[in-house]
Amino acid sequence: MKESDNIFAKPLEKVPDFVFNEDVVNVFPDMIKRSVPGYPTIVENIGVIAAQYAQPNSLVYDLGCSLGAVTQALRRHIKQPNCQILAVDNSAPMVKRCQEYLTAQDAMYQELTPTQVVEADIITMPWQRASVVTMNFTLQFISPEQRLAVLTAIHQHLDPQGVLLLSEKLRFDDEKEQQTLNELHLAFKRANGYSELEIAQKRTAIENVMKIDTFAIHQERLLKAGFSKVTLWFQCLNFASMIALP
Numbered sequence: 001m002k003e004s005d006n007i008f009a010k011p012l013e014k015v016p017d018f019v020f021n022e023d024v025v026n027v028f029p030d031m032i033k034r035s036v037p038g039y040p041t042i043v044e045n046i047g048v049i050a051a052q053y054a055q056p057n058s059l060v061y062d063l064g065c066s067l068g069a070v071t072q073a074l075r076r077h078i079k080q081p082n083c084q085i086l087a088v089d090n091s092a093p094m095v096k097r098c099q100e101y102l103t104a105q106d107a108m109y110q111e112l113t114p115t116q117v118v119e120a121d122i123i124t125m126p127w128q129r130a131s132v133v134t135m136n137f138t139l140q141f142i143s144p145e146q147r148l149a150v151l152t153a154i155h156q157h158l159d160p161q162g163v164l165l166l167s168e169k170l171r172f173d174d175e176k177e178q179q180t181l182n183e184l185h186l187a188f189k190r191a192n193g194y195s196e197l198e199i200a201q202k203r204t205a206i207e208n209v210m211k212i213d214t215f216a217i218h219q220e221r222l223l224k225a226g227f228s229k230v231t232l233w234f235q236c237l238n239f240a241s242m243i244a245l246p
């Protein structure tokens with residue numbers, strides 16, 4: 001049963017750093033839909049875009065898969081023969097629940113792309129060649145000093161006809177733009193039923209563990225990692241999704 005997110009609804013003596021634990025897993029579908037403007041559109045169209053780049057007989061990564069929303073979209077849209085999806089997350093409760101959801105999807109639909117869910121750390125795991133890599137609001141939780149190495153490894157293992165699909169919360173160098181889009185994001189959260197207390201406590205919880213960059217920094221880092229072209233295909237308020245070509 002999908003629960004509604006009220007993790008930060010009561011005043012906390014000390015707000016702990018945000019962790020993708022069992023409590024978050026239980027409310028995650030509600031939390032991310034009410035916190036990330038455009039999330040359903042991004043997830044579904046990652047499936048559409050990935051299907052244009054997936055190569056036959058290749059691996060597809062969903063990095064930081066959480067409960068597998070993107071993995072399920074990939075399974076619905078990718079039709080190339082003999083593709084395999086590797087859904088990766090370093091949260092044990094996320095991996096356990098993701099496997100349960102994918103098993104349920106298997107029971108409802110025939111001939112979905114075979115998928116394996118693994119608990120692993122993107123920073124240290126061994127890489128395999130792939131034609132599609134998705135990182136949907138995951139890189140922002142990896143420490144900034146480790147992001148280039150991760151993206152370089154992804155590029156080195158990416159099929160020349162493949163693609164990296166990267167979604168991130170953005171910050172903006174222009175002060176007025178930052179203030180406007182940040183305020184509109186808070187309005188989005190209020191419109192989705194979050195109280196001022198929940199918004200404030202969630203901000204405190206993520207401020208040390210979720211470090212966001214500008215689009216320019218993402219673009220520069222991706223080009224440095226070896227990607228040839230970075231295209232912004234979607235933005236809703238301060239949340240965006242990019243196509244990075246090898």
Ligand SMILES: C[S@@+](CC[C@H](N)C(=O)[O-])C[C@H]1O[C@@H](n2cnc3c(N)ncnc32)[C@H](O)[C@@H]1O
Pocket residue numbers: 020032043063064065066067068069070088089090091094120121122123135136137138141142
């Ligand atoms: C905002 S959630 C991603 C949302 C998900 N991709 C989706 O579209 O529904 C971030 C996820 O990244 C995972 N994560 C964070 N750091 C990681 C790491 N170093 N290795 C693997 N997974 C990581 C977290 O456990 C969490 O499930």
Ligand SMILES: O=C(O)C(=O)C[C@]1(C(=O)O)C=C[C@@H](O)C=C1
Pocket residue numbers: 031032035036137169202203206210
């Ligand atoms: O920026 C915020 O206020 C958020 O809650 C963002 C965000 C995210 O982008 O991943 C943070 C944690 C949860 O995974 C859901 C949403």
